[in-house]
Each structure stands twice: as C-alpha cells, then as structure tokens.
Amino acid sequence: MILKIEQDWGRFREIVRGKIKENLRKYIVHSELIGKKGKDLISIPVPQIEVPHFVHSPQKMGGVGQGEGEEGTPIGIGEVDGDRQVGNQAGSHILEVELTLDEIARILGEELELPNIEPKGKENIKSFTGRYTNIHTSGPESLKHTKRTFKEALKRQIITGSYDPQDPVIIPISEDKRYKSREAVEKPAYNAVVIYIMDVSGSMGNEQKEIVRIESFWIDTWLRYQYKDIDTKYIVHDAVAHQVDRDTFFRIRESGGTIISSAYRLCRRMIDELYPPDEWNIYVFHFSDGDNWSRDDTHECIEILEEAFLPAINLFCYGQVESPYGSGQFYYDLEDNLGKEDNLILSKIPDKDAIYDSIKRFLGRGK
Amino acid sequence: MLSHEPERYVEEIKQHASNYGLDFFDVIFEVIDFEEMNMLASYGGFPVRYPHWRFGMEYEKISKSYSYGLHKIYEMVINNDPSYAYLLKGNTDIDQKLVIAHVYGHSDFFKNNFWFSGSNRKMLDEMANHAVKIRRYIDRYGYGEVEGFIDICISIEDLIDIHSPFINRRADRKSVLEEGEDGRVSASKLRSPNEYLEDYINPQDFIEWQREKAEEEKVKKKKTNFPESAERDVLLFLVENAPLEEWERDVLSMIREESYYYAPQIQTKIMNEGWAAYWHSKMLTEKVITDIEIIDYADHHSGTLATSPGVINPYKFGLELFRDIEDRWNKGKFGKDYEECDDIEEKRNWNRKLGLGREKIFQVRRFYNDVTFIDEFLTEDFCREHGLFTYNYNRSTGMYEIESRDFKKIKEKLLFLLTNCGRPIIEVIDGNYMNRGELYLVHKHEGVDLKLDWAKDVLNQLSRIWTRPVHLETSVQAKVRVFTADGEVREKEIK
Numbered sequence: 050m051i052l053k054i055e056q057d058w059g060r061f062r063e064i065v066r067g068k069i070k071e072n073l074r075k076y077i078v079h080s081e082l083i084g085k086k087g088k089d090l091i092s093i094p095v096p097q098i099e100v101p102h103f104v105h106s107p108q109k110m111g112g113v114g115q116g117e118g119e120e121g122t123p124i125g126i127g128e129v130d131g132d133r134q135v136g137n138q139a140g141s142h143i144l145e146v147e148l149t150l151d152e153i154a155r156i157l158g159e160e161l162e163l164p165n166i167e168p169k170g171k172e173n174i175k176s177f178t179g180r181y182t183n184i185h186t187s188g189p190e191s192l193k194h195t196k197r198t199f200k201e202a203l204k205r206q207i208i209t210g211s212y213d214p215q216d217p218v219i220i221p222i223s224e225d226k227r228y229k230s231r232e233a234v235e236k237p238a239y240n241a242v243v244i245y246i247m248d249v250s251g252s253m254g255n256e257q258k259e260i261v262r263i264e265s266f267w268i269d270t271w272l273r274y275q276y277k278d279i280d281t282k283y284i285v286h287d288a289v290a291h292q293v294d295r296d297t298f299f300r301i302r303e304s305g306g307t308i309i310s311s312a313y314r315l316c317r318r319m320i321d322e323l324y325p326p327d328e329w330n331i332y333v334f335h336f337s338d339g340d341n342w343s344r345d346d347t348h349e350c351i352e353i354l355e356e357a358f359l360p361a362i363n364l365f366c367y368g369q370v371e372s373p374y375g376s377g378q379f380y381y382d383l384e385d386n387l388g389k390e391d392n393l394i395l396s397k398i399p400d401k402d403a404i405y406d407s408i409k410r411f412l413g414r415g416k
Numbered sequence: 417m418l419s420h421e422p423e424r425y426v427e428e429i430k431q432h433a434s435n436y437g438l439d440f441f442d443v444i445f446e447v448i449d450f451e452e453m454n455m456l457a458s459y460g461g462f463p464v465r466y467p468h469w470r471f472g473m474e475y476e477k478i479s480k481s482y483s484y485g486l487h488k489i490y491e492m493v494i495n496n497d498p499s500y501a502y503l504l505k506g507n508t509d510i511d512q513k514l515v516i517a518h519v520y521g522h523s524d525f526f527k528n529n530f531w532f533s534g535s536n537r538k539m540l541d542e543m544a545n546h547a548v549k550i551r552r553y554i555d556r557y558g559y560g561e562v563e564g565f566i567d568i569c570i571s572i573e574d575l576i577d578i579h580s581p582f583i584n585r586r587a588d589r590k591s592v593l594e595e596g597e598d599g600r601v602s603a604s605k606l607r608s609p610n611e612y613l614e615d616y617i618n619p620q621d622f623i624e625w626q627r628e629k630a631e632e633e634k635v636k637k638k639k640t641n642f643p644e645s646a647e648r649d650v651l652l653f654l655v656e657n658a659p660l661e662e663w664e665r666d667v668l669s670m671i672r673e674e675s676y677y678y679a680p681q682i683q684t685k686i687m688n689e690g691w692a693a694y695w696h697s698k699m700l701t702e703k704v705i706t707d708i709e710i711i712d713y714a715d716h717h718s719g720t721l722a723t724s725p726g727v728i729n730p731y732k733f734g735l736e737l738f739r740d741i742e743d744r745w746n747k748g749k750f751g752k753d754y755e756e757c758d759d760i761e762e763k764r765n766w767n768r769k770l771g772l773g774r775e776k777i778f779q780v781r782r783f784y785n786d787v788t789f790i791d792e793f794l795t796e797d798f799c800r801e802h803g804l805f806t807y808n809y810n811r812s813t814g815m816y817e818i819e820s821r822d823f824k825k826i827k828e829k830l831l832f833l834l835t836n837c838g839r840p841i842i843e844v845i846d847g848n849y850m851n852r853g854e855l856y857l858v859h860k861h862e863g864v865d866l867k868l869d870w871a872k873d874v875l876n877q878l879s880r881i882w883t884r885p886v887h888l889e890t891s892v893q894a895k896v897r898v899f900t901a902d903g904e905v906r907e908k909e910i911k
Contacts, residue, residue, distance in 0.1 A: 061472030
C-alpha cells in the first residue's frame with residue numbers, strides 16, 4: 050500500500066505552520082505544555098484544528114464518570130475539553146501519559162526542533178572515567194580473560210606441536226594469561242548553572258506567574274536533558290532582590306515596586322562568587338512585565354548586561370509577560386540598546402499559547 | 417511469540433462464534449503494519465477517501481501518539497458486507513486471537529442491530545466513489561475551491577436527523593387519485609356498517625364542512641410553511657433548497673451520506689463495544705486460550721476495560737451491562753414481582769432459574785441503541801456496584817468535581833449525553849423567513865446552552881451556503897435570543 054496520506058498530511062502541516070489558509074488559523078489549538086512533576090503526567094502538544102460545530106457549552110455540560118470519591122471530589126480534569134463525552138467517537142485531543150523527564154525533553158526537542166546545545170569549550174577541565182576495553186599480560190586473577198587466555202595457549206601448543214586434535218587438551222601456562230585492563234578516557238566536564246529571575250512586584254498576577262512556572266519548567270527540563278548535572282538558582286525581586294528556593298519562587302507574591310537592577314546586581318554577585326564563567330556554562334532567564342521603576346535603573350541594567358553578563362555567559366533570555374498595568378517598556382529598551390547581541394534573546398509571552406513559541410525562541414539557537 | 421499468520425486462528429474462532437449463535441457477515445482479515453494501520457485509522461477505516469486535510473490532522477494525532485508509545489491500534493473493523501478487519505502485524509498470538517473474536521462480535525452487531533439496518537453495506541465502494549468524484553471536481557474547479565467548500569461542510573456535517581432512516585417524517589404526497597373526482601380534497605368518512613346508515617353516520621353537510629376545512633388548510637400550508645414542518649435534517653434541506661452550484665450540491669450530499677453512515681456507530685458505541693468485549697471474553701476464556709496464554713490475555717483484557725474517573729469506558733460499561741442483563745434474566749430478576757419485593761435479602765438471593773439470559777441479550781443487541789439500552793436496563797444496583805457518578809464544572813475551583821451518585825441524576829445525565837449523539841438539536845423552521853428568503857433555525861434547548869463563539873462561526877458558514885441571512889434562535893442563560901449572520905453576527909433578545 051502506498052502512503053496516500055502524505056498529501057493530506059502535508060496540507061495539514063502547512064495550515065498549522067500558517068503558510069496557507071489564514072482563515073483556519075484561529076481554530077488551531079496547541080494543547081498546553083503542562084508538566085506535573087511527581088506523577089509525571091504530561092500533556093504532549095499535538096496541534097489540531099478545531100472546526101467549529103454546534104455543540105453544547107462544555108462547562109455547563111458535565112458528564113458521567115466511574116470510580117471512587119465523595120461528592121465534591123475533583124476528578125482530575127482541569128481543562129475544559131469539549132470532546133469528553135460519552136458516546137463520542139473522537140477521543141480528546143489532549144494526550145496524557147506517564148513519561149520520564151528525559152523522554153519528555155527528547156519529545157520537546159523534536160517538537161520544537163531544538164538544536165542540541167554546544168557547550169562552551171572548557172578544554173582545561175577534564176574528568177577521567179575508565180572502561181575495561183584493553184587486554185594486558187599482567188593483572189589480578191579476578192580480571193583474567195579466560196577466552197583470550199585459552200586462545201593464547203592454543204596458539205602456543207600448535208606452534209610447539211604439543212596440540213593433538215584427537216585429544217584436544219589445552220593447558221595455559223603463565224605466559225598465556227591475559228587480563229582485562231582499564232583504559233582511562235578523558236572527558237571534558239561541562240558545568241552548567243541556570244539562574245531564574247522573576248519579577249514579583251504588585252503588577253505580576255497569578256496568571257503571569259503561571260506562565261513563568263510553565264515556561265521555566267520546560268526550560269529546566271530541556272537543560273537538564275542537555276547537561277548531566279545542573280545547578281539552578283532562583284531570584285525574585287520587586288524593589289529589592291532575594292535568593293529563594295524553588296518552591297518559594299513559584300508561590301511568592303510581593304507587592305512592591307519594580308527595580309530590576311537589584312536582581313541583576315544579585316545575579317552578578319552570585320556569578321562572581323560561585324560560578325566563574327571560564328568553568329561554567331551560565332544561563333540566565335529573566336521574567337518580568339517590563340515595568341521598571343525608572344529610566345535610570347534601566348540604564349543601570351543595560352550596563353550590567355553589557356559589562357558583566359553578555360561577555361561571560363552563554364545566554365541571557367528576557368521573557369516579558371503582559372500585565373494589565375505595565376507599559377512593557379523594558380523590552381523595547383533592551384531591544385534598542387542591545388538588540389544586536391548574539392546571546393541576548395528577547396521574547397514576549399502575552400498568554401499561555403505563546404509559551405510554545407517563546408521556548409522555541411529562547412532555546413532555538415543551541416547555545 | 418510473534419505470529420506471522422494470525423489467519424490460522426480465524427477458522428477456529430469463527431467456528432466458536434457460530435456455535436455461540438453469532439450471525440455475522442463474512443469477515444475479510446488483512447494483516448497490516450503499524451504505518452498502514454495509522455493511515456487507515458486516519459481515513460476512518462477506509463482505504464480510499466477524498467483528499468482533505470482533516471485526514472492529515474487525524475494522521476498527525478494518531479501517528480504521533482503511536483510513536484510516543486501512548487497508544488496503539490490493535491484492530492479496526494468496517495461495517496460493510498463483507499466486513500473488513502485489519503490486524504496489526506507483529507501482535508502476539510494471544511492479541512490476535514482476542515482481536516479476531518472481538519471483530520466477530522462487531523460484525524454480528526453490524527449485521528443484526530436494527531439501527532444499522534439502514535446503513536449502506538457497500539460503503540467501501542461508496543467511499544471510493546466519493547473520492548473519485550471529489551477528485552474530479554478538484555481537477556475541474558481547483559484544489560482550493562473544493563477544499564474551501566468542504567471546510568464549510570464539515571462544520572455542519574452533524575446537522576442530520578439520525579432517526580430519519582426509520583421514520584417517514586414527510587407526509588407522503590397524496591396521489592391525485594385520492595382527491596375527489598372533482599379535484600377537491602376528499603374528506604375522511606367514518607365507516608358505516610350499512611349503506612342505508614351512511615347518511616346518518618356521515619351527514620352530507622358535515623362532510624362538506626370538513627372538506628372545506630381541509631381545502632383551507634391546504635392553501636394555508638402552501639402559503640406559509642416552508643418547510644412544511646420543522647426539518648431536523650438541515651443538510652437535506654440545504655441540498656434541496658440552497659442556491660448551490662451543482663458540484664457543491666453533490667459534495668454536500670456526499671458528506672451528508674457519510675454522516676448517516678457513521679451515525680449508527682455513534683448511536684450504539686456503548687452497546688457495540690460492550691457486545692464485542694462480551695464475546696471476546698466469553699470465547700477466549702471458555703474455548704480458545706491455552707494455559708500459558710491466560711496471563712497475557714488477562715493483561716490485555718484488563719487494559720481494554722480500564723476506567724479513569726472522568727470518562728465512561730464504553731467497552732467496560734457495555735460489557736458489564738450486558739452481563740447484568742444476562743444475569744437478571746437468568747435469575748428472573750425483573751417484572752412486577754421482583755420490582756415490588758421490599759425484602760432486600762430476598763431480592764439479593766432472587767433466583768427463579770429461568771435461564772432466559774442468553775436469549776435476552778441477543779434480543780437486546782437486535783432492538784436497542786445506547787439511549788434505549790440505558791433507559792431500560794440501567795438499574796440503581798448497577799450504578800452503585802460500578803461506582804457511577806455525575807460530575808460537573810465548579811467555577812470557583814476551576815475543576816470538574818463529582819456532583820452526585822444519585823441514580824436518577826446519573827441516568828438523566830447519561831441519557832442527555834447520548835441523545836442525538838450528544839449534539840444539540842437544530843431544526844429548520846423557516847426557509848423564507850419574513851418572506852425575504854432568509855433561513856430561520858431553532859435550537860431546541862434542553863437545559864444546556866450552546867458554545868456561543870462556535871455557534872456564531874457555524875452560523876456564518878451557513879450564511880455563505882444560503883447566501884442570505886441566517887438566523888438561529890436559542891436560549892442564553894434562560895433568555896431567548898436570536899443570532900443573525902450575514903457575514904458578521906448580530907444578536908438580539910426576544911421576549
């Protein structure tokens with residue numbers, strides 16, 4: 050059978066990429082890139098075009114299920130999903146499955162066509178690991194390679210003529226003995242650290258933080274997949290900056306003003322003290338609504354970026370979420386002043402749908 | 417152990433199926449690899465379909481979830497005479513045996529269930545014909561043109577009348593001969609036992625009065641009602657009355673035909689899967705599997721029947737309900753005596769040893785669809801035993817939560833979800849609204865509002881087909897509203 054689906058499939062993908070049929074664009078849904086660590090339940094993005102039909106409003110619809118639980122027990126479908134109906138043939142478009150984080154990262158990489166990261170060359174630092182790939186004539190008995198030993202003995206006996214095919218008795222002597230031996234392999238060591246900075250000033254609402262949470266989860270997953278060991282640090286700031294743990298990072302809500310340079314200074318100190326750039330691959334992700342307190346402060350930020358960050362670190366990513374209060378000026382300031390820098394990436398994330406593109410933008414350069 | 421020739425089990429299992437009394441079409445089994453399986457599944461099981469991106473979209477979903485190991489399609493069977501069934505190459509022997517038995521269950525259901533009686537049994541050919549015709553239209557009118565029209569059609573493809581194959585909704589056109597010799601409508605007379613009583617039973621002036629009334633009615637009907645009565649088969653109404661190009665009319669009617677073909681499968685999803693699961697489990701455990709296969713069988717079978725909280729698994733639900741019916745009819749747990757018995761202990765141990773179970777489930781598979789199946793056979797005991805509940809969206813938590821375990825509510829909700837395949841009921845009321853050639857549709861509100869943004873988009877699509885404004889009357893939060901589309905959608909409230 051020839052795969053006739055090719056044509057229809059290609060057509061569909063062109064629509065999804067926005068090359069043809071603009072009118073369908075608004076019906077394209079990427080199911081959300083949501084990760085629930087712990088239970089490892091993951092939704093995988095499969096773009097679908099939802100053609101409108103006359104349907105019941107899914108939120109008012111409800112349904113019938115099967116299982117345990119009292120009245121009021123949530124049943125684990127957080128998403129409003131019009132397809133979940135009894136008797137409806139088409140399954141839901143959100144696919145949920147248990148996967149390991151490595152698998153998810155691989156899928157994410159394929160999905161977003163992310164290049165593998167080429168770490169900065171740190172030729173001076175090497176780590177040694179050993180593998181038993183060689184053969185030696187001496188060694189401890191426990192590492193004796195029996196097959197090779199008998200082979201040697203056989204060779205010797207044939208040469209000396211003491212081998213009788215009618216009565217094949219082979220007795221190794223000490224010269225015949227062969228041992229497995231360890232060979233040292235030099236591997237360059239890559240150390241990586243990711244520093245997440247989030248603006249938690251009053252204008253950042255829950256929705257904005259949710260976006261940051263989802264996006265940094267995926268970035269984290271991808272970088273962990275690319276580097277074996279990775280350090281993560283979390284900084285939150287309003288008018289002052291603090292280092293916090295991961296949990297706090299996603300939960301905290303402050304209400305002060307916004308002085309971005311406070312966080313950049315803290316970040317610079319952290320790098321200076323703990324992560325010398327010639328030994329570390331450093332990634333900094335900063336999320337904010339871009340409403341900095343003053344122009345002077347913005348200038349200071351740009352100075353720090355120019356002097357301290359950009360020459361030393363792999364990547365500086367600035368993701369700007371949209372808040373109802375902010376002007377979002379910081380994005381433009383960075384763009385105007387540093388837009389040409391190779392390892393500075395700017396991205397706007399107005400809503401959850403934009404996370405997908407934003408991650409692609411941040412990680413798409415393979416740095 | 418891999419099998420390269422599952423065909424060798426087919427004869428054996430077919431024999432068992434016949435012995436159990438299943439009555440199926442011939443089944444042609446084809447063993448195909450996963451690539452072909454994914455493709456066929458994307459085409460809804462048919463090897464040849466018309467070109468459209470919707471199938472590519474299915475393929476994207478199916479092939480991706482296959483390659484990520486999320487699910488795999490073991491089998492597919494097509495309602496056709498002969499039935500076609502596809503088996504996945506490389507499945508283990510026990511998987512193939514299970515699937516073959518399952519397929520015979522489906523084929524029996526296709527052949528015997530009343531709701532399939534109107535379906536086209538040569539659909540394989542028909543689908544291929546549709547593909548050829550649409551390809552020809554593409555050659556003549558261009559890919560974009562035809563695809564664009566199909567895009568509109570698939571938005572409205574579900575606006576059919578799923579009961580129409582079984583009911584004659586349109587009054588038969590009376591033959592001219594039935595009218596009186598003078599060309600007037602004949603009035604209905606009462607039957608008189610004797611000719612001499614005729615004048616008393618059907619007095620002349622009464623007959624005359626009736627006749628006049630009927631004439632009036634006829635004239636009135638002619639003037640005002642178009643369609644004569646509310647038309648639920650919106651697609652048919654459009655095919656017959658919309659100002660379409662001939663090729664468009666043809667495409668629309670092909671899509672309508674395919675919708676009717678799939679309708680009984682949606683209407684009997686629970687029964688059909690339940691029936692097939694009932695028989696694969698019966699045949700395999702009683703006749704087919706060997707000792708060493710029992711674990712693998714149990715593993716596969718339990719995977720098929722697994723439940724998750726938010727959804728009803730039709731395999732599981734259907735299978736259990738069939739078994740429940742069989743058990744009740746074997747023990748005589750039905751009828752007046754049983755219903756009126758107040759003693760719980762007596763009811764639980766009720767056994768009249770009637771042995772009618774097998775006969776009953778065969779009868780059920782012939783005459784019922786999911787709605788009537790649940791309406792008649794779902795019991796309170798069954799709901800409790802199987803942990804059924806209704807759930808609803810809680811606005812304050814943003815989660816779906818268990819709402820109730822009350823039998824009446826569960827049944828009501830299930831029936832609502834299944835009625836008209838879970839779709840809202842939309843009828844054409846007037847094809848010449850306000851005498852301006854506008855189309856007036858009514859949504860028969862059953863307690864749940866429409867998803868409005870979509871409804872507006874569909875309305876716009878309809879107005880492109882109808883070429884005149886299209887109105888939809890529906891209720892939004894208990895207020896009657898009319899949406900009007902003529903390129904853009906306006907809304908007004910009516911009292």
